[in-house]
Amino acid sequence: MREPMIRGHLIMNTATSLRALCDPAEGRCFDDALSLELRIALASMQQCGWYSRRLQVELLTCFATVKRQEDSIYAGFIRCGESFVLHENPFSALLWKVLTPELFIKKQPKFWIRDHMGGGHVELESLHAHGARMRLRDAHGYDHGAIVWLGWMSRALHEIAPQGVQVMQTGWTPSTPAPADVAYEVRW
Amino acid sequence: MDQELTPSELLDLRERVVDALIALSEVGFGDYSVDLTVDAKNRHPLNSVFAGINELVSAFGIDQEQASAFRRELEEKLGIVEKQRAAIRELSTPIIELWEGILCLPVVGIMDTARSTEMTNALLQAITAKKTRYAIIDITGIEVMDTRTVDHFMRMARSIRLLGAECALTGMSPHIAQTVVHMGLELDDIVTHRSLLDALTHYVNRSP
Numbered sequence: 495m496r497e498p499m500i501r502g503h504l505i506m507n508t509a510t511s512l513r514a515l516c517d518p519a520e521g522r523c524f525d526d527a528l529s530l531e532l533r534i535a536l537a538s539m540q541q542c543g544w545y546s547r548r549l550q551v552e553l554l555t556c557f558a559t560v561k562r563q564e565d566s567i568y569a570g571f572i573r574c575g576e577s578f579v580l581h582e583n584p585f586s587a588l589l590w591k592v593l594t595p596e597l598f599i600k601k602q603p604k605f606w607i608r609d610h611m612g613g614g615h616v617e618l619e620s621l622h623a624h625g626a627r628m629r630l631r632d633a634h635g636y637d638h639g640a641i642v643w644l645g646w647m648s649r650a651l652h653e654i655a656p657q658g659v660q661v662m663q664t665g666w667t668p669s670t671p672a673p674a675d676v677a678y679e680v681r682w
Numbered sequence: 683m684d685q686e687l688t689p690s691e692l693l694d695l696r697e698r699v700v701d702a703l704i705a706l707s708e709v710g711f712g713d714y715s716v717d718l719t720v721d722a723k724n725r726h727p728l729n730s731v732f733a734g735i736n737e738l739v740s741a742f743g744i745d746q747e748q749a750s751a752f753r754r755e756l757e758e759k760l761g762i763v764e765k766q767r768a769a770i771r772e773l774s775t776p777i778i779e780l781w782e783g784i785l786c787l788p789v790v791g792i793m794d795t796a797r798s799t800e801m802t803n804a805l806l807q808a809i810t811a812k813k814t815r816y817a818i819i820d821i822t823g824i825e826v827m828d829t830r831t832v833d834h835f836m837r838m839a840r841s842i843r844l845l846g847a848e849c850a851l852t853g854m855s856p857h858i859a860q861t862v863v864h865m866g867l868e869l870d871d872i873v874t875h876r877s878l879l880d881a882l883t884h885y886v887n888r889s890p
Contacts (some may be wrong), residue, residue, distance in 0.1 A: 558768075586703075586707040592696065592699055592703060593700055597697060597700055
């Protein structure tokens, strides 16, 4: 079976945003905990390149280890996901202008495939005028990835429909970082 | 007269544009393998727009590939130039041990600040490493000497003296000697000898 891959720009943004959320002492621990493989990969990473998802998981796990507290871990991953929207390119910025919340949700499987190769998929369960339910399935081994995705969705929806957006998940906890299924409930 | 779009046609149009923008957002990150779907059977007006975008992205991808190849080539050439420069630097500062305790630095070509600094560093290191008492700077190969060049040698001589060694300048041509006098330059800090042989004989005789 092929190893799950992820786009370079996600890993690069994750590294930068999580590091920025650490205080000096945490930052040193975070830096020390990163493997040589990850550091080498980060030094020459291409935004559009595909890289092993292990690298992303390593970053997220290091952050969780450094932060320890559940609230800080959750908030950090949400901020990390939000940073993907803030560092998107001009085409994405245009995308937020054209999308409606319904269309954004409908396109979630496509967005997932754009940034991930193998190792899980997004399924839309229901979609109505002011909400939707969907699931991230089969993302075994993608520790904390579901929360980063939630952060990205929330921020993107906020760009599309600035008021009253709510995205909730069930399935992830710091002690079960990569459940087989994560359910998302979206309201706008 | 323009035909108005029905809500479902409008939604379809929006969805197609969104699909295209999702694909183009990959281009924004540098992935030029993107290919927007063009349905040849369907005469949707966006088909020709997407076909045009595909062509542009493909052309841009080729340009980017060529630019990367040129950049790599240029970096390789710059690397070679830097290596050659280092080799030239090394060759331009040949320090020869003529006798026990006597070093010689033959200078050829033009002296500038960077070269002078390198020469001084190399000579001072050699003097320390070999416990040298006499350092001879032979300028037979220098054609032009101006105030700045003289200043370089003066500084070099002073540095050598600080290490407890003596410095001599040899091989000064009549033309340079005239220039030095004409320009009123002082060479008081430097011992001069007519030739390298003279200086060597002098120092060998003084050696214990």
